[in-house]
Amino acid sequence: xxxxxxxxxxxxxxxxxxxxxxxxxxxxxxxxxxxxxxxxxxxxxxxxxxxxxxxxxxxxxxxxxxxxxxxxxxxxxxxxxxxxxxxxxxxxxxxxxxxxxxxxxxxxxxxxxxxxxxxxxxxxxxxxxxxxxxxxxxxxxxxxxxxxxxxxxxxxxxxxxxxxxxxxxxxxxxxxxxxxxxxxxxxxxxxxxxxxxxxxxxxxxxxxxxxxxxxxxxxxxxxxxxxxxxxxxxxxxxxxxxxxxxxxxxxxxxxxxxxxxxxxxxxxxxxxxxxxxxxxxxxxxxxxxxxxxxxxxxxxxxxx
Numbered sequence: 622x623x624x625x626x627x628x629x630x631x632x633x634x635x636x637x638x639x640x641x642x643x644x645x646x647x648x649x650x651x652x653x654x655x656x657x658x659x660x661x662x663x664x665x666x667x668x669x670x671x672x673x674x675x676x677x678x679x680x681x682x683x684x685x686x687x688x689x690x691x692x693x694x695x696x697x698x699x700x701x702x703x704x705x706x707x708x709x710x711x712x713x714x715x716x717x718x719x720x721x722x723x724x725x726x727x728x729x730x731x732x733x734x735x736x737x738x739x740x741x742x743x744x745x746x747x748x749x750x751x752x753x754x755x756x757x758x759x760x761x762x763x764x765x766x767x768x769x770x771x772x773x774x775x776x777x778x779x780x781x782x783x784x785x786x787x788x789x790x791x792x793x794x795x796x797x798x799x800x801x802x803x804x805x806x807x808x809x810x811x812x813x814x815x816x817x818x819x820x821x822x823x824x825x826x827x828x829x830x831x832x833x834x835x836x837x838x839x840x841x842x843x844x845x846x847x848x849x850x851x852x853x854x855x856x857x858x859x860x861x862x863x864x865x866x867x868x869x870x871x872x873x874x875x876x877x878x879x880x881x882x883x884x885x886x887x888x889x890x891x892x893x894x895x896x897x898x899x900x901x902x903x904x905x906x907x908x909x910x911x912x913x914x915x916x917x918x919x920x921x922x923x924x925x
Contacts, residue, residue, distance in 0.1 A: 623651050657826050659834035712795065903915070
């Protein structure tokens with residue numbers, strides 16, 4: 622069952638009369654129930670903009686967003702607004718900036734329940750918060766503390782708990798682990814995988830760390846300059862990268878073996894000098910669910 626369909630999404634930002642930034646330019650993908658879609662790309666490629674457009678923090682310039690069978694790309698009705706606000710949640714990049722420093726953890730996590738009146742009594746609300754804190758590896762005692770009393774990893778767990786308490790169908794994790802230490806990153810990602818197994822929630826996992834994306838994702842979309850240049854299952858992308866940009870990303874992953882690392886030649890990709898024009902390329906099937914954005918001549922050259 623498909624939870625989210627993104628069809629030809631465009632998100633432009635007008636800077637002045639002469640200049641418009643095309644942050645996202647015709648992106649198409651879908652996420653099925655219980656699946657993790659990994660969106661990878663360098664800084665400024667449009668990853669976070671896609672996440673924010675889907676959850677309607679931005680009004681899309683063009684294209685369609687179908688969530689749970691409802692078109693949420695235009696002006697939202699009250700019913701659609703409630704659907705998006707309850708069944709879609711976001712985990713933000715900076716675990717400190719997204720938590721209100723003046724509120725206790727209990728009030729931060731219960732905010733969604735308060736807004737949408739999803740509890741009968743204060744005792745029921747508190748019980749829900751305590752249960753979700755246990756689920757993310759914290760305890761009920763933490764509920765009466767403030768965000769500054771926690772470490773970065775614990776704050777991110779609070780962010781995850783705030784998203785989970787709404788029992789969403791889709792969680793957008795926007796660079797949710799990039800501000801954390803590597804050992805804490807592993808803990809948070811394992812927690813997200815465990816939660817997904819228990820709740821069958823779909824994830825849109827936005828990141829620039831390919832090794833982490835490989836570990837958590839079922840399907841990977843490689844984003845560059847607002848275009849998805851390659852998409853497929855993680856096995857297809859890692860075993861057979863076609864696009865030069867994907868190849869440059871994969872060769873940049875460091876190897877734990879110093880001998881291999883010493884002799885490795887990382888590929889570089891410069892769009893301006895490559896002669897490739899994303900606006901001319903078409904989505905071409907490589908094999909199975911593996912697609913690449915290319916003209917016919919480019920495709921023959923890369924696959925040849």
